[in-house]
Amino acid sequence: MSAPSNAAPSNTAPSNTVAARALRWGPLAVFLILLIVLPLQLDKVWVNKITLWIPLAVAALGLNLLTGYNGQISIGHGALCGFGAYATALMINEWELPFLVAILLGSVFCFAVGVAIGLPALRIKGLYLALVTLSFATLFPQLIEQFSSFTGGTTGLAVTSPQEFRGAIRDREIKFQAPEWSGLADDQWRYFLFLALAAGCFVIVANVARSRVGRSLVAIRDNEVAAEVSGVNVATAKVFTFGISAALAGISGGMIAVYNARVTSGSFGLALSLAILVAVVLGGSATTMGPALGAISVSVFETVIKPELPKDFLGSIDLQPATPLILGVLLIISVLVAPGGTVGSWHHLLERLSHRSPSPTEAPNPSE
Amino acid sequence: MSEFFQFMFIGLGNGAVYAMIGLGLVIIYRATGIINFAQGEMAMFATFFVWTLTEVGLPLPVALLGGMLGGAIVGTLVHQFVVRPVGNPHEKPLAVVIVTIGLFLGFNALAQLIWGTEGKVVKPLFGNGEFNIAGVPIDHQKVGALAVLALEAALFYLLFKKTKIGLAMRAVASNSESSGLCGVPVNRILMIGWALAGAIGAVAGTFMAPISALDANLMQGPLIFAFAAITLGGFDSFVGAVVGGLAIGVLTDVVPKYVTFVDKMPLAPAFVAILIVLLVRPEGLFGTKKVARV
Numbered sequence: 001m002s003a004p005s006n007a008a009p010s011n012t013a014p015s016n017t018v019a020a021r022a023l024r025w026g027p028l029a030v031f032l033i034l035l036i037v038l039p040l041q042l043d044k045v046w047v048n049k050i051t052l053w054i055p056l057a058v059a060a061l062g063l064n065l066l067t068g069y070n071g072q073i074s075i076g077h078g079a080l081c082g083f084g085a086y087a088t089a090l091m092i093n094e095w096e097l098p099f100l101v102a103i104l105l106g107s108v109f110c111f112a113v114g115v116a117i118g119l120p121a122l123r124i125k126g127l128y129l130a131l132v133t134l135s136f137a138t139l140f141p142q143l144i145e146q147f148s149s150f151t152g153g154t155t156g157l158a159v160t161s162p163q164e165f166r167g168a169i170r171d172r173e174i175k176f177q178a179p180e181w182s183g184l185a186d187d188q189w190r191y192f193l194f195l196a197l198a199a200g201c202f203v204i205v206a207n208v209a210r211s212r213v214g215r216s217l218v219a220i221r222d223n224e225v226a227a228e229v230s231g232v233n234v235a236t237a238k239v240f241t242f243g244i245s246a247a248l249a250g251i252s253g254g255m256i257a258v259y260n261a262r263v264t265s266g267s268f269g270l271a272l273s274l275a276i277l278v279a280v281v282l283g284g285s286a287t288t289m290g291p292a293l294g295a296i297s298v299s300v301f302e303t304v305i306k307p308e309l310p311k312d313f314l315g316s317i318d319l320q321p322a323t324p325l326i327l328g329v330l331l332i333i334s335v336l337v338a339p340g341g342t343v344g345s346w347h348h349l350l351e352r353l354s355h356r357s358p359s360p361t362e363a364p365n366p367s368e
Numbered sequence: 369m370s371e372f373f374q375f376m377f378i379g380l381g382n383g384a385v386y387a388m389i390g391l392g393l394v395i396i397y398r399a400t401g402i403i404n405f406a407q408g409e410m411a412m413f414a415t416f417f418v419w420t421l422t423e424v425g426l427p428l429p430v431a432l433l434g435g436m437l438g439g440a441i442v443g444t445l446v447h448q449f450v451v452r453p454v455g456n457p458h459e460k461p462l463a464v465v466i467v468t469i470g471l472f473l474g475f476n477a478l479a480q481l482i483w484g485t486e487g488k489v490v491k492p493l494f495g496n497g498e499f500n501i502a503g504v505p506i507d508h509q510k511v512g513a514l515a516v517l518a519l520e521a522a523l524f525y526l527l528f529k530k531t532k533i534g535l536a537m538r539a540v541a542s543n544s545e546s547s548g549l550c551g552v553p554v555n556r557i558l559m560i561g562w563a564l565a566g567a568i569g570a571v572a573g574t575f576m577a578p579i580s581a582l583d584a585n586l587m588q589g590p591l592i593f594a595f596a597a598i599t600l601g602g603f604d605s606f607v608g609a610v611v612g613g614l615a616i617g618v619l620t621d622v623v624p625k626y627v628t629f630v631d632k633m634p635l636a637p638a639f640v641a642i643l644i645v646l647l648v649r650p651e652g653l654f655g656t657k658k659v660a661r662v
Contacts, residue, residue, distance in 0.1 A: 073465055075469065126461035131599070134405065135639050138588065139633065146629075146632045277469060318484060321584075324474075325473070325474055325478055328469075328476075332467050336467075
């Protein structure tokens with residue numbers, strides 16, 4: 001573990017490194033620029049539609065931390081989003097909190113829920129944890145209906161704030177108003193607020209993942225006993241990860257609540273949980289940008305491609321269910337052919353191009 | 369009191385269906401170590417085969433046999449082309465979960481593509497009549513479900529205990545590598561397991577469909593109940609699947625009627641059962657205790 005062994009591998013020519021760097025950072029830069037430029041160019045309807053990838057990306061970020069890095073499988077993150085959404089909605093309605101504060105407090109609430117789930121999850125592992133969380137995802141809409149007195153049940157709960165309307169102050173659905181200095185339309189303002197919130201989450205998680213804590217999470221995933229004897233406090237780390245992951249899902253749920261200005265039990269069922277899982281896997285589990293890419297591809301399928309499909313193909317065939325079919329097939333192909341998802345495959349490709357042995361996702365191997 | 373018995377018999381009848389799905393799950397778990405999250409959707413798909421055959425004009429029992437054959441073919445294809453290439457589920461639990469979730473999404477969407485989103489009517493296999501025992505009305509269909517479950521359980525017992533294929537299946541479940549070295553055609557045996565699970569799904573679906581209309585989401589609730597059943601009974605126990613299925617059926621039909629706190633949550637008792645069993649006794653009532661060497 002001496003200092004020289006950590007220096008750049010000598011077999012890599014400098015020009016090669018520059019090229020490799022461009023290939024590594026180039027797509028990321030283009031991606032980030034697109035995220036900022038596109039909503040400025042598109043018209044209102046499209047800005048509205050594409051805004052929804054952001055909450056999905058934040059939920060996927062949370063699931064990626066839990067499942068991708070830490071190896072605790074959850075198929076119930078849709079329900080955690082639901083907790084966040086209802087907490088946010090109730091705080092805005094009852095306490096008249098500003099929505100950003102409500103979203104953040106909602107995520108604190110979800111952290112507590114996550115810790116409460118994380119504790120029994122210490123004893124339930126692998127496939128069995130997947131089973132429990134899947135059951136919970138299916139149970140959640142029923143739970144909301146059971147307590148319909150304050151959740152609104154299937155009709156849902158409008159997220160309102162007192163606003164001036166026809167000369168009187170009344171409770172009206174909350175609205176986003178862009179401040180004048182920004183020069184943005186209201187929808188664009190909302191998009192960029194969400195984007196900023198999501199960017200904050202991504203930066204925090206990326207830093208955590210690269211830190212000592214992140215490495216201990218991966219160690220637990222790969223071999224729990226080995227991690228334990230290496231001095232990792234496995235129980236604390238796992239429960240804490242569940243909490244953080246749930247908090248991110250909570251932020252995502254809060255965004256969904258203020259975006260729709262309404263929360264309904266149907267929005268946080270199994271379908272959402274599966275969408276989050278699909279986003280993580282297709283984007284690339286245990287990668288920094290994977291959840292964002294995955295969330296974008298899932299929302300492109302759901303909000304862009306699906307409505308364009310004909311409902312009366314060849315006379316009577318409704319082609320709209322084709323999108324989950326494509327996602328399901330992609331999921332299976334991804335596991336069989338590209339377990340690292342989009343980002344993992346890209347890294348793999350870069351490695352083969354530059355003939356370097358250490359992969360960017362692994363810690364550099366000191367040559368002994 | 370007679371009301372209580374009525375709920376209980378409804379529960380037993382529904383529980384028989386959960387037990388059937390559970391039997392399919394147990395076969396696959398024993399053979400390949402996989403909890404098949406797509407089991408319910410495969411059963412739904414096979415039930416659509418049954419419905420299609422009745423539309424063609426076949427009587428329901430014949431259509432059911434055809435649907436079982438279709439389900440077996442689906443199971444075989446799934447094993448050959450999707451599950452086998454993934455590899456060992458104990459080394460890569462996430463990969464297995466994701467693949468079966470992919471199957472779940474795929475079958476659900478494919479059924480909607482082929483058969484549409486409108487609910488289809490499947491007639492009850494044993495008609496609409498009911499027995500009347502001491503003032504308690506009991507549907508023929510529920511008694512029929514219990515009888516079919518008993519038949520399935522007996523056939524499974526004979527298959528596993530008295531036939532060469534059953535012996536090979538037990539050998540593969542206990543140690544697939546060694547049984548392969550002894551000349552057991554491991555892959556073919558696993559394939560038979562998946563085919564059996566697919567076939568039994570058609571039966572479960574045909575009993576489920578008359579209760580709610582047959583659509584792509586037919587089996588999502590029952591699948592959770594079946595998970596609760598095999599968790600309670602033990603993931604690798606056929607007896608457990610039957611006992612667990614009946615117990616969960618009674619639990620989910622009786623408890624919400626009397627406990628107002630969960631009257632809109634039929635899934636709640638099942639979920640609580642799953643959680644408690646996994647925490648307190650992970651091997652379930654009849655399952656094999658797992659001993660891990662570290």
